[in-house]
Amino acid sequence: MVDHSEYKRMIVEFLYGEITPQRESLLLRHLAQCEECRRELREIRQAREILQPLRNPAPSPRVVLKERVSLPWAAALFLLSFLFLLFNLIYRGLPRTEGLRNPSQITETLEIKEPPDFSVLLEDYEAYFLQEEDYLSIEDNRR
Amino acid sequence: MVKAKRGEKKAMERLIREWQPRLYNFALKHLGNPDDAVDVTQQVLFIMSRQLKKLREPSAFSVWLYSIAMNEIRKTWRKRREEVAEVPDYMGEKEGLAFAALQLLPPHQREIILLKEIEGFSVKEISEILSIPEGTVKSRLFYALKALRAQYLRLKEEAYGRPQ
Numbered sequence: 629m630v631d632h633s634e635y636k637r638m639i640v641e642f643l644y645g646e647i648t649p650q651r652e653s654l655l656l657r658h659l660a661q662c663e664e665c666r667r668e669l670r671e672i673r674q675a676r677e678i679l680q681p682l683r684n685p686a687p688s689p690r691v692v693l694k695e696r697v698s699l700p701w702a703a704a705l706f707l708l709s710f711l712f713l714l715f716n717l718i719y720r721g722l723p724r725t726e727g728l729r730n731p732s733q734i735t736e737t738l739e740i741k742e743p744p745d746f747s748v749l750l751e752d753y754e755a756y757f758l759q760e761e762d763y764l765s766i767e768d769n770r771r
Numbered sequence: 772m773v774k775a776k777r778g779e780k781k782a783m784e785r786l787i788r789e790w791q792p793r794l795y796n797f798a799l800k801h802l803g804n805p806d807d808a809v810d811v812t813q814q815v816l817f818i819m820s821r822q823l824k825k826l827r828e829p830s831a832f833s834v835w836l837y838s839i840a841m842n843e844i845r846k847t848w849r850k851r852r853e854e855v856a857e858v859p860d861y862m863g864e865k866e867g868l869a870f871a872a873l874q875l876l877p878p879h880q881r882e883i884i885l886l887k888e889i890e891g892f893s894v895k896e897i898s899e900i901l902s903i904p905e906g907t908v909k910s911r912l913f914y915a916l917k918a919l920r921a922q923y924l925r926l927k928e929e930a931y932g933r934p935q
Contacts, residue, residue: 633910636909636910636913637906637909637910637913639913640894640909640910640912640913641894641909644887644893644894646893646894668913668917671916671917671920672913672916672917672920674920675916675917675919675920675923676888676916678868678869678872678919678920678923679869679873679884679888679889679919680869681862681863681865681866681869682800682866682869682870682873682888682889683888683889684866685792685793685796686795686796686799686800686859686861687861
């Protein structure tokens with residue numbers, strides 16, 4: 629004797645073509661004499677018809693996969709870049725003095741060179757870094 | 772997929788392009804919100820690209836991918852369960868009603884309908900994706916479809932009145 633909850637599972641198997649021949653004949657015999665299960669079968673069929681329009685795919689955004697610079701490489705690049713900037717700052721960016729002199733003897737105005745524009749260099753570096761970074765982005769054409 | 776698993780970048784790109792629309796569709800119909808669907812799709816594909824090499828059975832790829840998707844969808848759902856989903860503009864009348872009815876179901880019913888009806892997974896595959904017994908998949912699907920029908924008829928009646 630199979631209870632009704634088992635017939636409900638059989639109805640699902642039957643509607644999706646996943647039922648074995650033995651269970652199918654058992655279900656069909658039961659449906660022939662059970663009005664309630666016939667109604668359940670009709671309702672489940674109707675529910676599946678309701679879902680039919682939802683099988684249309686939604687318009688979806690496009691995914692772009694970009695290349696990646698691995699973390700050690702990115703760190704090495706950053707370090708090299710930083711050292712380069714530091715080197716420039718120390719050896720080129722500061723005004724040079726010619727030995728120690730008595731301050732009272734200093735008559736000329738020290739020419740202070742403009743330091744390198746770090747913001748531009750850093751922006752360039754960041755742009756490079758971002759361009760090379762691996763990430764998945766979805767272009768913003770969402771609806 | 773096997774090439775992508777070996778780390779070939781072009782193959783990974785193809786794999787992402789192939790699966791992205793399906794995942795987006797699934798997420799949209801589950802979460803009812805395009806922005807969340809985009810975020811979930813992105814996250815799922817990102818995890819996939821990172822974890823693919825660990826997948827032992829290439830034949831289980833879609834089940835594995837949807838397990839990740841379910842996980843991400845549930846996380847998103849937990850974060851914003853109070854919000855009300857909106858029917859996307861592109862949907863027609865019947866599709867919109869079906870979509871709205873689906874959004875009124877509890878998540879555990881909605882997910883099983885989507886996995887079966889929209890994604891076409893077998894009962895066995897769904898039991899693996901959701902980590903529940905096959906018998907539970909069948910009975911949950913049965914009650915989910917009944918609930919969907921009831922919600923659909925209710926919405927239709929609200930919109931057009933009781934049929935004569």
